[in-house]
Amino acid sequence: MIRTSFLAAMLCASVGASAQDAVRTDGDKYKVVLENEQVRVLEYRDVPGNKTHLHQHPEFVVVAMTPFRRQLHLPDGRTLTREFKAGDVMYSAGQSHIGENVGTSPTHVLLIEMKGERATRAKKD
Secondary structure, three states, X not given: OHHHHHHHHHHHHHHHHHOEEHHHHOOOOEEEEEEOOOEEEEEEEEOXXXXXXXXXXXXXXXXXXXXXXXXXXXXXXXXXXXXXXXXXXXXXXXEEEEEEEOOOOOEEEEEEEEOOHHHHHHHHO
8 A cells, every 4th residue: 555655646746846947848738928036927728628748837827818717737637627707817826737728718828927036936836
């Protein structure tokens, strides 16, 4: 039991650790619109049925520009379903995931990724 739990934890950690920057994995969906020492702002767009590759974000804020529904597939096997209305704002700690548009409308969001000490702290959690 302990051995199985340890192996599962190591697998999740290695998958999360191998996740790359979203702009590199899915440059057709993510575009950098502003970057400085404090933040990086990404614009993200997709259509129903689109799915991203495994990628990571440091601590971030999402601003929904349109309504949409999506699932986040996490490295530990969990799946989270998120539904947004235009104008919704959400904070998230840093994470790795695969995103999938499971709704009937395109996704359009702005992601504000934190940099510096806050981003470093979020990646360790």
